[in-house]
Amino acid sequence: MDKKYQPIIGLETHVELKTASKMFCGCKNNPFHVSKPNFYTCPVCLGLPGALPVANKKAIEWTIKLGLALGCKINSLSKFDRKHYFYPDLPKGYQISQYDMPFCVNGKVETSFGPVGITRVHLEEDTGKLIHQKVNGRNVTLIDFNRSGVPLVEVVTEPDIHSAAQAKEYAKKLRQIICYLDISDCDMEKGGMRLEANISLQSHPQGVQNQIGHPKGDSLPNYKVELKNINSFRFLERGIEYEVERQKEILESGKTPIQETRGYNAEKNITFTQRTKEEAADYRYFPDPDLPPIRVTPSWLSEIKKDFPEDFNQRLNRWQREYGVKREFIEQLFETSSEADWFEDLFRKLKSEKLAIGKFINLLIHKKIKTVLFKDSPDKIIIEYKKATVVDDVSDEELIPIINKILKTNPAAVADYKSGKKQVMNFLVGQVLREVKKKIEFKRLKALIISMFS
Amino acid sequence: MDLLSLTIKEVTEKLKNKSFSCKELITECFTTIKKNDKKINAFLTRNEELALKTADKYDALIKNNKEIFSEKPLLGIPVAVKDLFTTKGIRTTAGSKIIGDYYPPFNATAIKKLIDAGVIIIGKTNEDAWGHGSSGENTDYEPTRNPYDLSRVPGGSSSGSGAAVAYGAALVGTGTDTGSSVRLPAGFCNLVGLKPTYGRVSRYGIIAMASSFDTIGHMTKTVYDNAKVLEVTAGLDPYDSTTVPVKVGQYTKVLGQNIKELKIGLPKEYFIKGLDNKVNSSIKNSLKILEKLGATIKEVTLPYTDYAMAAYYILVPSEVSSNLSRYDGVRYGGTREVFGAEAKRRIMLGSYALSSGYYDAYYLKAAKVRTLIKQDFENAFKKVDIIITPTSPTLPFKINEKTDDPLQMYLSDIFLCPVNLAGIPGLNVPSGFVDGLPVGMQIIGPQFSEELLYKVAYLFERETQYYKIHPQFKNG
Numbered sequence: 067m068d069k070k071y072q073p074i075i076g077l078e079t080h081v082e083l084k085t086a087s088k089m090f091c092g093c094k095n096n097p098f099h100v101s102k103p104n105f106y107t108c109p110v111c112l113g114l115p116g117a118l119p120v121a122n123k124k125a126i127e128w129t130i131k132l133g134l135a136l137g138c139k140i141n142s143l144s145k146f147d148r149k150h151y152f153y154p155d156l157p158k159g160y161q162i163s164q165y166d167m168p169f170c171v172n173g174k175v176e177t178s179f180g181p182v183g184i185t186r187v188h189l190e191e192d193t194g195k196l197i198h199q200k201v202n203g204r205n206v207t208l209i210d211f212n213r214s215g216v217p218l219v220e221v222v223t224e225p226d227i228h229s230a231a232q233a234k235e236y237a238k239k240l241r242q243i244i245c246y247l248d249i250s251d252c253d254m255e256k257g258g259m260r261l262e263a264n265i266s267l268q269s270h271p272q273g274v275q276n277q278i279g280h281p282k283g284d285s286l287p288n289y290k291v292e293l294k295n296i297n298s299f300r301f302l303e304r305g306i307e308y309e310v311e312r313q314k315e316i317l318e319s320g321k322t323p324i325q326e327t328r329g330y331n332a333e334k335n336i337t338f339t340q341r342t343k344e345e346a347a348d349y350r351y352f353p354d355p356d357l358p359p360i361r362v363t364p365s366w367l368s369e370i371k372k373d374f375p376e377d378f379n380q381r382l383n384r385w386q387r388e389y390g391v392k393r394e395f396i397e398q399l400f401e402t403s404s405e406a407d408w409f410e411d412l413f414r415k416l417k418s419e420k421l422a423i424g425k426f427i428n429l430l431i432h433k434k435i436k437t438v439l440f441k442d443s444p445d446k447i448i449i450e451y452k453k454a455t456v457v458d459d460v461s462d463e464e465l466i467p468i469i470n471k472i473l474k475t476n477p478a479a480v481a482d483y484k485s486g487k488k489q490v491m492n493f494l495v496g497q498v499l500r501e502v503k504k505k506i507e508f509k510r511l512k513a514l515i516i517s518m519f520s
Numbered sequence: 521m522d523l524l525s526l527t528i529k530e531v532t533e534k535l536k537n538k539s540f541s542c543k544e545l546i547t548e549c550f551t552t553i554k555k556n557d558k559k560i561n562a563f564l565t566r567n568e569e570l571a572l573k574t575a576d577k578y579d580a581l582i583k584n585n586k587e588i589f590s591e592k593p594l595l596g597i598p599v600a601v602k603d604l605f606t607t608k609g610i611r612t613t614a615g616s617k618i619i620g621d622y623y624p625p626f627n628a629t630a631i632k633k634l635i636d637a638g639v640i641i642i643g644k645t646n647e648d649a650w651g652h653g654s655s656g657e658n659t660d661y662e663p664t665r666n667p668y669d670l671s672r673v674p675g676g677s678s679s680g681s682g683a684a685v686a687y688g689a690a691l692v693g694t695g696t697d698t699g700s701s702v703r704l705p706a707g708f709c710n711l712v713g714l715k716p717t718y719g720r721v722s723r724y725g726i727i728a729m730a731s732s733f734d735t736i737g738h739m740t741k742t743v744y745d746n747a748k749v750l751e752v753t754a755g756l757d758p759y760d761s762t763t764v765p766v767k768v769g770q771y772t773k774v775l776g777q778n779i780k781e782l783k784i785g786l787p788k789e790y791f792i793k794g795l796d797n798k799v800n801s802s803i804k805n806s807l808k809i810l811e812k813l814g815a816t817i818k819e820v821t822l823p824y825t826d827y828a829m830a831a832y833y834i835l836v837p838s839e840v841s842s843n844l845s846r847y848d849g850v851r852y853g854g855t856r857e858v859f860g861a862e863a864k865r866r867i868m869l870g871s872y873a874l875s876s877g878y879y880d881a882y883y884l885k886a887a888k889v890r891t892l893i894k895q896d897f898e899n900a901f902k903k904v905d906i907i908i909t910p911t912s913p914t915l916p917f918k919i920n921e922k923t924d925d926p927l928q929m930y931l932s933d934i935f936l937c938p939v940n941l942a943g944i945p946g947l948n949v950p951s952g953f954v955d956g957l958p959v960g961m962q963i964i965g966p967q968f969s970e971e972l973l974y975k976v977a978y979l980f981e982r983e984t985q986y987y988k989i990h991p992q993f994k995n996g
Contacts, residue, residue, distance in 0.1 A: 109626050109725075113846050115619065116606040116628060116725040120761050148842055150874075159845025209850075350874035352883060355732035355839060357761055 071267040071317065073310050074287060075227035076185075078262040079240060081219045081250045082192060083125050088215040089191045090119030090162065095216050098256050103197070103210035111215035113157030118356050121146065125217035126169065126360065127370050128249040129189045132219060133170025134374065135243050136184045140367060144169050145359040146189075149349045155194040155209055163190035165351040169362070175223075175239055179232040183224030192216040219250075225264070225286065230306035234299050237261055245401035246378050254297045261302050263293040265309045267317060292327045293337060305330035309337050375403035389413045389423045395431060399439070408440045415444040416451075426451055458504035462514065465502065469518055472497045480519070491515070521548050523688035524990045528597055528745040531691060535582060535596050536589060542575035542582070542596040542640070549598045549642050553689045559670055559996055561662045562684040564603055565611045565644040571598070574640050592638030594752060600690035602681045603644040604651055605631050606725040610641065614727045615677075616649040616863070617660040618847045618854035628725025629760065630694065630736050630753045637752040642690045645680025649860050650844065651696055651729040653677045654704055654932040657923050658862045665919065666708060667991035668957055672916040675708030677701040678739070682709040685739050686991055692749055693739040697946075698729045699832060700936035702737035706948035707911035707960020710986060712746045712977065713739040715936075717967050718943035719764045721750075722757030730839035731762075733940045741987045743949070743978040747771035750970060769971040775978040779813055782976065785820035785904030790935055795913045802959040803910045806951045806980065810908075813979050820904055822896040827889050828938040833930060834873050834886035835941075841870025865926065894942040901966045906976060909935045911948045911960030939964055947973040950986035956994065958986075 088095045091110035100106060109117035130140055147165035173184030194214040198207050221240060227233045241252045241259060252259040266287040293309060296302045308330075313323045326342040353359075376384075385391040391413065400406050416423050429435050429451065436450045472494060473480055483490045495511045521540055534540055550568050557563055578596050581588050589595055603613050606624035608631075613620050627635065635641070648658035656664040656679025664679035666672040667687040674683040681693025682705030695702035697715035706713020714737040721736035728734060736753065740746040754768045784807070791800065807817055844867055849855035859867070873882035900907060912932055922929040939946040944967055951961035965973050981987065 109624075114606075114624065114626075115612070115614070115622070115727040115846070116604075116624070118724050118760050120759060150842060150845060152845070152848055154850045157846060157851065159848055160842055348876050350842070350871060350876075350879075352838060352842070352874050352879070355730075355762075356728075 074225045076225040076264045077223045079221045080260040082258045083217040085124045089217040097213040107211045129169045133187045136173035138170035138173035146354045146357045147351045148354045164188035177235045182226045182236050185222045192218040230303045234303040248402040261296045266290050267313045289325045412444045468501050527742050542578045546575040561664045562680040563643040567643045571640050595638030597639045598642045598690045599639045599692040600645045600684035601694050602678050604727040615647040615659045618858050629722035629757045648677035651677040652862045669994045671995040675705035678705050697735045697737050698733045700933035703948040706739045708916040710950045710958035711739040713948040715946045717945045719762050721753045722760040724759040728843040730836040743981050747974045774971045774975045782815040783904040784817045785907045787822045789825035790909045798954040802951050820900040824892045831886040831889035832937040837866040837870035838873045840866040890941050897942045907964040909962045911962045915957045949977045
């Protein structure tokens, strides 16, 4: 990291919840799998005159669940506010969001670079979507309200992030936490998870690095560049890297970067000006009079906690202990807690049948077991596993002449092995198997070959 | 058939004993409208074809099913609907030209309940656009006139609904009351008009004016009729989070019960300079009648009254500016320059009050004052059962008399707006006539005291029977 400048980065992440219905109406919440535009709509999510919102309890519970997973304090009294701005995809002229009383505040996400404070987690409604296309030879903008009113959670961090790599790690970890809670698909490509980074550089006098790591509020830089609508972790990392360099150059020349919103162009790997803000937009927030304040009572909170899955890390450690499952392998095989439950059932069954779980996972990763993950029953998979690992009945008498032949035709390999290049064994075993054309355990062949070396 | 003198109670009897049919009744409504509405301008949209078809259907029902009146307590009753109520397939303008050709795809909950109870919608009525006004003159169409004196206003904003019932075009006029809009036209048109407790009647499908103030009420000739309609419209609605699970009262059942021991409070801050002497004596006279019925009267104080209008005219425009932001010209016919002067005034006032830097000084401060006003009433109701005030400080005023002075217009609601700030119910009851013009008396009670209000009003009405005095279309 540059000695003279420290990046000060805060992330805002929007995530669409996968509740059955939308945030404030009974419409189906399924904006990505719908046959035509404006299909899942009603007076409420179209903002028709007279329609009123009714809050989705499940979405509130899931927001609180996420807050709990991020170690947040859950506000006992919360409310929805109206955030006013004009845009064609916002049918009411305001978005129902949360202003000064979000459901969750003051959480934390650990990264290998240090902790990232979570300022708040709040719930709001998504907007419709503008589609620019040609109709009868004219360029027009169409509005699709299938997404209008989809529950949207926003997670805001403190400006605790100091590098592109840390930003990426945080974002990936946040996604993993959300996915594991089974509350969102976090589909970044489709916009189910959207990242925004606020980036600025803190300069240190005489190139002395700030050892505290967390700059105090009063010493934050006097400008901020907002990097918007990034749809992959890689682009987040690259966009921040580019932005840090760009801002450094400006600062070096004695100027201050302009306060603005910038986009990221993945093809050119650059950021570009989208909107300059002379001053903050005035959203004229006020409490939504259509939605009474929400009291999160201790009994409701414990109800929500009851529904909490076993902690992700705890579970992986336990699996290592109980089933000998290695974290680095299994981690990539599932995202949600219900998928983890599916594995748990399977492991239990494998263990009770005294089957080798490590070997099972190895074959699974290499797609050697015919199965549909998270659909098939453990019994069915175990049958498939046995099929894949069945060993043919071959006697030593049958094998010895073949091994002899292989050793003779590969003297160099034999010499290599003897001189200590043990990995050559894989090659020798492979040669033997090819000749025999049968399934034989690796361990047995290895032992047999070694016994014939002398 | 004399529509002017008929009530819901009588019509139901006559439909039951087949003195006339639904078809005859509804036909008579439209005959009356065709004869008189040119002078009154109560209706923006007439629903004649569908209304007559429905009447035919109901006549068949009555013929085949004697029990139908218990299933549908308002069977065949002609209703004039304020144009803030969304009505499926029937043009709904809010009195504004912004949505002058809007045909909603759904019914407001109150409308659905009324239709299920058997009413027949005669048409949609004129009003101050979006409910902004006290006289009906802020309509984007031709203003409604008072059937008792055509040179005067009928009160607003539910001006058309009030006038329609007063001149016999319908037996019920639905209204919304955000600051005065049911009680004032009821007062100016010699009708019983209810502003229910906030949350008693669903707001779903009512075009919002100020969401935390809007209440859904109605006007009728008599107290019984009014209570009968509330039995239908009141109740919890899963589509409106601000409705509450308080049991709906038996509003018609309590009528006739005595009011001995009833304590009536007169707020000293309300009987002041600016209150028309003749209005004052009419109310005082009515109080004597209530005393004769067994009530006792004492003075109460509502100390924060002076701040009520100021708080009201910060909070209401704030919510108005938000609620009107959806009419941005993207999806509805009219663009924003089509908004009338009063709507523009309120959008500007409200946007200002909600702006960052001003929010604390205006909106938040006014919200605190609102709490104090609410406490004023709560404290008063520790000492008395109900409070009585004049409905309006003046008699129905002349058309154009106050249009150049918005502040004077706002002050017509000075006795009514505090009730909306407090969220409690208020009922206008006719208090007689002065110079041939109706005077209204407002009865205010604690939250969900509609039964009590009706009980008091009913006995008073039985003594006075002002509803039998019909309009003469003076100065036409």
